[in-house]
Amino acid sequence: MADPKGFLTHDRSLPELRPVQERKKDYKELYQEFPPEKTIAQASRCMDCGVPFCHNGCPLGNIIPEFNDAVYEEDWRTAYDILSSTNNFPEFTGRICPAPCESACVLGINQPPVAIEHIEKSIAEVAYERGYVRPNPPTSRTGKQVAVVGSGPAGLAAADQLNRAGHTVTVFERDDAIGGLLRYGIPDFKLEKSVIDRRLAVMEAAGVRFQTNANVGENIPVGRLLADYAAVVLCGGSTIPRDLPIPGRDSKGVHFAMEFLKQNNKRVAGKDVSSELPLLATGKNVIVIGGGDTGADCVGTSNRQGAASVTQIEIMSKPPTERAENNWPNWPMILRTSTSHEEGCEREWALMTKEIIKDEHGAIKAIRTVRVLWDKDPETGRFNMVPQEGTEKDWPCELLLLAAGFLHPQKQGLLEQLGIGLDGRGNVLANNYQTTVPKIFAAGDMRRGQSLVVWAISEGREAAKSVDAFLEEGESVLEARDQGKLVVNA
Numbered sequence: 084m085a086d087p088k089g090f091l092t093h094d095r096s097l098p099e100l101r102p103v104q105e106r107k108k109d110y111k112e113l114y115q116e117f118p119p120e121k122t123i124a125q126a127s128r129c130m131d132c133g134v135p136f137c138h139n140g141c142p143l144g145n146i147i148p149e150f151n152d153a154v155y156e157e158d159w160r161t162a163y164d165i166l167s168s169t170n171n172f173p174e175f176t177g178r179i180c181p182a183p184c185e186s187a188c189v190l191g192i193n194q195p196p197v198a199i200e201h202i203e204k205s206i207a208e209v210a211y212e213r214g215y216v217r218p219n220p221p222t223s224r225t226g227k228q229v230a231v232v233g234s235g236p237a238g239l240a241a242a243d244q245l246n247r248a249g250h251t252v253t254v255f256e257r258d259d260a261i262g263g264l265l266r267y268g269i270p271d272f273k274l275e276k277s278v279i280d281r282r283l284a285v286m287e288a289a290g291v292r293f294q295t296n297a298n299v300g301e302n303i304p305v306g307r308l309l310a311d312y313a314a315v316v317l318c319g320g321s322t323i324p325r326d327l328p329i330p331g332r333d334s335k336g337v338h339f340a341m342e343f344l345k346q347n348n349k350r351v352a353g354k355d356v357s358s359e360l361p362l363l364a365t366g367k368n369v370i371v372i373g374g375g376d377t378g379a380d381c382v383g384t385s386n387r388q389g390a391a392s393v394t395q396i397e398i399m400s401k402p403p404t405e406r407a408e409n410n411w412p413n414w415p416m417i418l419r420t421s422t423s424h425e426e427g428c429e430r431e432w433a434l435m436t437k438e439i440i441k442d443e444h445g446a447i448k449a450i451r452t453v454r455v456l457w458d459k460d461p462e463t464g465r466f467n468m469v470p471q472e473g474t475e476k477d478w479p480c481e482l483l484l485l486a487a488g489f490l491h492p493q494k495q496g497l498l499e500q501l502g503i504g505l506d507g508r509g510n511v512l513a514n515n516y517q518t519t520v521p522k523i524f525a526a527g528d529m530r531r532g533q534s535l536v537v538w539a540i541s542e543g544r545e546a547a548k549s550v551d552a553f554l555e556e557g558e559s560v561l562e563a564r565d566q567g568k569l570v571v572n573a
């Protein structure tokens with residue numbers, strides 16, 4: 084156990100954010116330096132409970148009390164070994180995970196929980212600084228080739244694991260850079276792209292091959308993959324956004340969030356976007372429809388581009404600020420205010436957008452909303468949306484960003500050509516990660532629907548285990564979740 088009195092001696096504390104006016108001028112990470120001794124004090128708050136619910140809260144089954152103890156003992160090498168035994172990319176999750184582990188922390192029952200996510204990031208950063216993160220190629224190769232389609236966190240985790248198991252892995256990515264939504268969805272102020280590049284260099288040195296501008300089903304025939312590879316892992320993400328089919332949807336200035344975010348991430352990376360229609364919030368009244376992570380990222384990006392105003396609209400009611408009683412250790416449905424919201428944003432709940440109003444040039448000039456009530460049906464328990472008469476309102480708007488979630492993966496191309504079976508929601512149907520087509524596996528958002536980076540890593544790892552077992556006559560050298568320390572050469 085770290086320090087038996089740690090949680091009595093130290094309050095939860097986290098690195099300070101950079102001042103809003105400063106951080107809005109750039110896309111750099113938001114947090115200031117935090118001295119290691121303060122992180123050690125945070126680790127000492129872990130109570131090493133008999134039943135660590137945080138393990139279960141984390142989709143990767145991260146062995147949290149053990150790495151907290153190692154940090155407390157200032158044994159950062161051991162802390163990294165423990166952390167990396169269950170998590171291939173703690174430098175990603177340590178920055179952008181919503182930390183369901185912290186909602187399950189036992190200390191959280193009557194005190195602020197242990198700062199697990201921050202400790203995770205600190206361990207990863209110390210490990211890089213001190214050279215503990217090194218390419219770890221397998222001692223021997225199986226001679227089997229595996230193709231991974233899609234280079235988001237699921238594809239990267241699957242590739243990393245399969246390479247460790249000795250297979251020769253090629254990752255195919257249709258974009259011009261590796262990383263999936265880590266690269267072209269999540270803004271740099273949440274995850275600077277040098278963090279991805281640093282990891283990719285380690286993976287490449289360990290033997291993972293990457294092919295960009297490789298759109299499987301378009302410029303890479305699916306037949307070639309089936310012929311050349313012993314197994315294929317589909318990690319193409321959930322990329323079809325939910326639309327808003329209302330009058331005026333065809334107005335100029337109405338875009339899906341991902342069009343806006345992707346272009347901006349390219350711009351921040353110094354890429355030439357001059358051939359694309361410029362999507363800029365500068366000087367505009369921006370409205371973001373959708374209250375989740377994607378919407379918040381649009382808010383932060385719009386403010387950095389110098390929007391005149393930013394408003395985020397959500398159709399659901401405003402969530403409570405306090406966790407419901409008896410909710411622990413589950414994920415609480417509470418109001419979350421992100422760093423992007425703190426930078427300037429009006430937030431509105433229970434508003435339904437009825438119409439987009441255009442000017443004489445066909446460009447959006449306002450949206451018309453109506454307030455709704457969510458009425459619980461006493462018989463079914465379902466909530467019904469009831470528009471409130473006389474509450475219509477027009478909101479001036481020159482840029483409308485639709486961030487209302489993603490429906491399912493793209494079917495056209497890859498999935499159609501492979502003839503893959505889909506589940507009721509249109510995601511890839513895969514039992515134990517094996518799809519309905521022999522030797523083709525699936526993981527991440529493409530299989531489970533839109534989710535989180537931590538779940539994508541978890542799915543990539545689990546799919547890799549299934550693939551390894553398939554290739555090696557039922558026996559995998561890769562360990563499954565909760566089996567503790569990994570693996571070949573780790």
Ligand SMILES: Cc1cc2nc3c(=O)[nH]c(=O)nc-3n(C[C@H](O)[C@H](O)[C@H](O)COP(=O)(O)OP(=O)(O)OC[C@H]3O[C@@H](n4cnc5c(N)ncnc54)[C@H](O)[C@@H]3O)c2cc1C
Pocket residue numbers: 179180181232233234235236237238255256257258262263264265268269273297298299300318319320321344376377380496497526527528529533534535536537539
């Ligand atoms: C704007 C935004 C912000 C988010 N913020 C967070 C956050 O802060 N924290 C968090 O935990 N989660 C966040 N998420 C969710 C998280 O990013 C995803 O759940 C996660 O990236 C899914 O990983 P994946 O590997 O399954 O798919 P993706 O990351 O979507 O990667 C799929 C990749 O496959 C490629 N691809 C698809 N089809 C083909 C093909 N035929 N050939 C070749 N390549 C192909 C795509 O180009 C893409 O690069 C966010 C999502 C969005 C959209």
Ligand code: SF4
Pocket residue numbers: 140141142143144145147170176177180181182183184185199200203537
């Ligand atoms: S990956 Fe996320 S859930 Fe798991 S320990 Fe880290 S912050 Fe917590």
